[in-house]
Amino acid sequence: MAQFDLPLEALREYRSDSPEPDGFDAHWARTIAAARAHDVILERRPVETGLSAVDTWDVRFAGFDGHPIAAWWTVPRHRRAHRGVVVEYLGYGRGRGLPHERLLWSAAGYAHLLMDSRGQGGQHGNGGDTVDPVGTPPSATGFVTRGIADPAEHYYRRLVADAVRAVDAARALNGEADAPVVVSGNSQGGALALAAGGLVPDVSAVLAGVPFLCHPRRALMITEASPWSEVVNYLSVHRDAVDVALGTLDFVDGVNFARRGRAPLHASVGLRDTVCPPSTVFAAFNAWGEHAEAAVDREIEVYPFNHHEGGDAVHTRRQLDWLAGVLGGL
Template identity: 55%
Template sequence: MALFDLPLDELRGYRSRSVEPEDFDAFWSATLDEARTHELDARFERRTDSGLSTVEVHDVTFAGFGGHPVKGWFVIPAGITEPVPLVVEYIGYGGGRGLPHSHLLWASAGLAHFVMDTRGQGSGWAPGDTADPEGSGPSLPGFMTRGIEDPATYYYRRVITDAVRAVEAARSHPLADASRTASFGASQGGGLALAVGGLVPDLAAVVPDVPFLCDFPRATRLTDRMPYREIGDYLKTHRGRAERVDRTLAYFDGVHFAARGRAPALFSAALEDQTCPPSTVFAAFNAYAHPVKEIEVYDFNDHEGGGPFQQAVQLDRLPRLLRG
């Protein structure tokens, strides 16, 4: 696969044309205020059947958007008695929280690790356990177009709200150090990590790998690959609604969340990535507000990005950020 997007020197200066809604902050403030009218009700159930001896696993349920129950895993090093830094992870598109032994990296590094299940997803490549009780109007198969003609009904309003509440739930555990919390994820999870970074003011780090949900005006018109293509296919059928759809997507664009980032950030991008084109990742990186930010670039990789090489970078840098 050849390079298909802008050359690297242009990527480093690229800026999105996504127009931020005037009521962006008011929209999200009202959304989160409504969610917090429901008790968080975070419940941590110790699991003794995981077969794991070096970590302790908890099956978690908390109230997300609309008070709906959202599942998660909380994994910590076995035997700890004092709070440790916390990594809150979000999952890639189509996947669910899977099984506990799939989430050993951060607990093995001595950190607390909370993995949020994604409502309605979890049948693509890893199983999930969280329903999405909200319906929507006509939509294309997938999640990108559910309720897409109104920000109030759009699917990602619910998911991003869940993601913020996941931080609150994870921080409620007595062995999680709330003052040293990172949002983390790849692809869709990276987009959610960015959103949380813009909505939660006191994170210690934000770590988005090849993030999805960024620079919608460019992404939806540049790549033919799913999931962005779901939006193009919707508009192919629902002719004349592009302006309305673009208006909705602006409330969920990682570029605008990045402009509110208040913690050090570690991004990654892959220059042959046709799922999350590198210009869309750089759009978020270049807009990111905190002055301490880095981006690892993988020249000849597609959406897999840096894979274990990027994990090695994260293992080196993230604990230092979290431990101050």
């Protein structure tokens, strides 16, 4: 698809006009406090991977409402002290898969926690291991509309709480209180990285590639690509639920999390991406750190001829270089 959104010059200045919901901070404070009422590490078991350079553990940590969330904890066998921890979140429909699939961060010398996405893992990759025990009223196929009639019941309230608790779990597993913690992900994972970066004020850096769930009100006006098509399908049936659904999505809008960011941010955007339209990504990027007391470093990689894959492996190398520079200055 050709570039379909605003020109790049306009994107760099674009701001969301969506309302921030009343009670946003209180909603998330209650959610995270309730999740943190549970001991974070539920189970930790070493696994044999056939790899000689890393050690891996199969972990269960307490996420939303204490629900057990699966994760892989992988540590370089010859790791430098205080190298840092990368907490990684997954894209839409993907589960944590097998422990040898994602070795980038441990190969770069970081301890790595890969969080499973509750209820997902049946659309891509090699599956997931975390159930979502919460039932919801009628919804469209997928996850975005599950519980969309109430912010307290919305699927992404649970998943964002899991993402915050993954940071707590990584710190507990790492055992070094002052080690840097980085949150990272692409697409849905990028959305969770923005959320964790906004809700956990002392993370050291945020890597958010082509983030989903930013500026939903605009996304629904300019694209019907999946997963936004789920909301379109739902509202085509529940015609009187538009205001309620949009109000719920405001509570998980990446723009609202971005305003609360404190850590340096490295983001990316594909200018032909219909899944995460450029203006929605820039809306979050341009809002990053608005509520901070001082200026917050941020950088975005723009890929004019790419779709939702963004910069792919080229972008990964840029992330590695950027992160080394940021953590090297701590």
